[in-house]
Amino acid sequence: xxxxxxxxxxxxxxxxxxxxxxxxxxxxxxxxxxxxxxxxxxxxxxxxxxxxxxxxxxxxxxxxxxxxxxxxxxxxxxxxxxxxxxxxxxxxxxxxxxxxxxxxxxxxxxxxxxxxxxxxxxxxxxxxxxxxxxxxxxxxxxxxxxxxxxxxxxxxxxxxxxxxxxxxxxxxxxxxxxxxxxxxxxxxxxxxxxxxxxxxxxxxxxxxxxxxxxxxxxxxxxxxxxxxxxxxxxxxxxxxxxxxxxxxxxxxxxxxxxxxxxxxxxxxxxxxxxxxxxxxxxxxxxxxxxxxxxxxxxxxxxxxxxxxxxxxxxxxxxxxxxxxxxxxxxxxxxxxxxxxxxxxxxxxxxxxxxxxxxxxxxxxxxxxxxxxxxxxxxxxxxxxxxxxxxxxxxxxxxxxxxxxxxxxxxxxx
Ligand SMILES: [Zn+2]
Numbered sequence: 001x002x003x004x005x006x007x008x009x010x011x012x013x014x015x016x017x018x019x020x021x022x023x024x025x026x027x028x029x030x031x032x033x034x035x036x037x038x039x040x041x042x043x044x045x046x047x048x049x050x051x052x053x054x055x056x057x058x059x060x061x062x063x064x065x066x067x068x069x070x071x072x073x074x075x076x077x078x079x080x081x082x083x084x085x086x087x088x089x090x091x092x093x094x095x096x097x098x099x100x101x102x103x104x105x106x107x108x109x110x111x112x113x114x115x116x117x118x119x120x121x122x123x124x125x126x127x128x129x130x131x132x133x134x135x136x137x138x139x140x141x142x143x144x145x146x147x148x149x150x151x152x153x154x155x156x157x158x159x160x161x162x163x164x165x166x167x168x169x170x171x172x173x174x175x176x177x178x179x180x181x182x183x184x185x186x187x188x189x190x191x192x193x194x195x196x197x198x199x200x201x202x203x204x205x206x207x208x209x210x211x212x213x214x215x216x217x218x219x220x221x222x223x224x225x226x227x228x229x230x231x232x233x234x235x236x237x238x239x240x241x242x243x244x245x246x247x248x249x250x251x252x253x254x255x256x257x258x259x260x261x262x263x264x265x266x267x268x269x270x271x272x273x274x275x276x277x278x279x280x281x282x283x284x285x286x287x288x289x290x291x292x293x294x295x296x297x298x299x300x301x302x303x304x305x306x307x308x309x310x311x312x313x314x315x316x317x318x319x320x321x322x323x324x325x326x327x328x329x330x331x332x333x334x335x336x337x338x339x340x341x342x343x344x345x346x347x348x349x350x351x352x353x354x355x356x357x358x359x360x361x362x363x364x365x366x367x368x369x370x371x372x373x374x375x376x377x378x379x380x381x382x383x384x385x386x387x388x389x390x391x392x393x394x395x396x397x398x399x400x401x402x403x404x405x406x407x408x409x410x411x412x413x
Contacts, residue, residue, distance in 0.1 A: 012203060012237045013274045013294075019380045020409040021262055021292040024372050027238075027274055029121045029161045029203045032083075036274065037289040037375075039281060039368050040086035040123050041361050042299035043067070045110055045158075048095035054115055055105065057095075059302060062354020068117045074337050078358065081365050083120045086297035089146075089154050090127030096141050109159025123297065124160035126151050128167035128186075128207065129242065129279065148189040152196045160202060162238075165193035167207035169243040170215075182209065183219045187226035194227065194235050205276060206236040209243040211253060213260040216241075220264060238274040239265060241293075245279040251400045254284050255291055259408065262292030281364060283315045286371050286391060290383060290404045296368075301360035305353045310342075311360045314367040315394050320356060330366075332359040380409040 013036075015025040027034040043064070047057025054064045066078045067085075087110075092102065111118055127146075139146040148166045155163045166189045168182040186207065197204055206223070210216035224232045241261050247253045258277060265273060274294040281298030288296070301311075309317035312327075325333045325342060332338045338355045346352040374386035384405050391401040405412060 013272060015272065017376045019375045019377075019383045020290065021259065022290045022375045022383055022408070023292070023294065024375045025274070025294065027121075027295070029084075032119070032121050032161070034084050034121055034295075035369075035372060036294040037285070037368055037371055038084060038295050039285065039364055040084045040121075040295060040297040041082070041301060041364075042297055043082075043085045043087055044091045045087050045116070046091055046095070046097070046105055048097075050101075051104075051113075051115060058350040059306065059354045059357060062350050063302070063357060064116065066354070066358045068115075073355075073358075074335050076331050076335065078331065079117075079120075081358075081361055082118060084123060084295075085118070085120060086123040086125060087158075088125040088127050088129075089151050090125070090129070092154070093127070093138055093141070093146070098141065102141075102144070106154055106157040109157065111159050121161050122159060123162040124155045124158055125278070125297075126155070126164055126166040126207075129169055129245065148192045149196060152193065156197075156202075162203045162205065163197060164205040164207050164240050165190045167209065167242055170209045171243070172211075172246055179210075179215065180218070180222060183222035184226070186219075187223045190223055191227050194231060199235070199237070203237045204235065205238040205240045206232075207240045207242050207278075208261065208264075209241075210261070211243070211247070211257045213264055216257075216261050216264045217267075220268065233269065236273065238276060238294075239270065240276040240278050242278040244277065248280055248284070251284055251287060251397070252403075254280065255287055255400060255404060258288045258293050259291035283391070283394075283397060285314065285364075285368060286386070287397075287400050287404050289368075289371050289375070290387075291408050298364075301364055302357045304360050305356035309360075310356055311363040313390075314364060315391065315397065328359065328363075330359055330362040332362065384409055384412065 012028045013025055015023050017024045025036045027036055044060045046055050047060035049056035054061050065073045067082050069075055069077050110116060110122060144150055151166045168185045170179050170182055208216055208219055210219050244254060244257055275292060276295045277288055277293045281296050281300045285296055304317055308320045310320050310323045312318050325339045332355055341351045341355045374382040387401040387405055391397040
């Protein structure tokens, strides 16, 4: 069991409204304010290309054209959907990048490049999830040993606003000893991470891993043993909960992990720290926001498009060939050129699927803004009504919506 200590001296997150465990707030990262709950779309700034192709690479290039409002995509302004984005150090290790290309790429911070018109919050993940399934984060192509020091260097050079330590995610079948060992390895990295980063320049999140109260409490206790009580309580601006991706299709387990994480944080006196959930999005977002998650990141908008799926809501997709684009009034579906692309009249597949990705992202961002509004209404009625009108209408989601309403929002009236 943790202990209560003086409230964390964190001015970067202000909670505005609460409904049960759900809350809305403002996350201040550097000069930028972000409304919460919010979703950071995963953007691959380096997708195996050169600067002349916006470090292009198929669909990733089209997403960057949307970020920039390029003429290629008819010059619309999509910046509101990129108020915060997540990218990962691991995106550099996926492309067989040479040392020269690597050095050229990390030479200039992303937001200072002429290439990108982006001024939202840049969240750069450590890439620790690459250790899942006995894989490693391998920088041998560009002749770099990837450790906590290198990761910080890359995060810093790319101009990250929000950073987290290099972590060792746990897996569902890890035994107790393995989980403890991973917590200790993560703690050593956290110790180094605090030495190497400057909170004045970057917002720092601590990674936690576990699926329930006991696991998360143990993980945090191991971190505290290495870095000390004082630092665990004073040095972080937020917490990122990881290891959930293998559970992504089990909404019941996700709800338990996030609500237990919120409980552990509250018991340790971290009530006012924002909680980020790594790698989870789509239909789980409203459920997890209701039990206390503040931000999310995901590339599901992109993967849905790559699989030929067009979001008709946060909870439903339709095969691309069946879509009537006139049913959506988003900026993509309101643009004749982009609709033609989505209908297949595009020179490149990346344009067709890139436009679908952008539409999918807009659907996700708009839904999360509805969740924000529902939480903002006084009491829990707004959020309960939201669940009644959204998830409760889907058979597979009903039981989870009811659980969240009963456990966290005081039940039905
Ligand atoms: Zn649309």
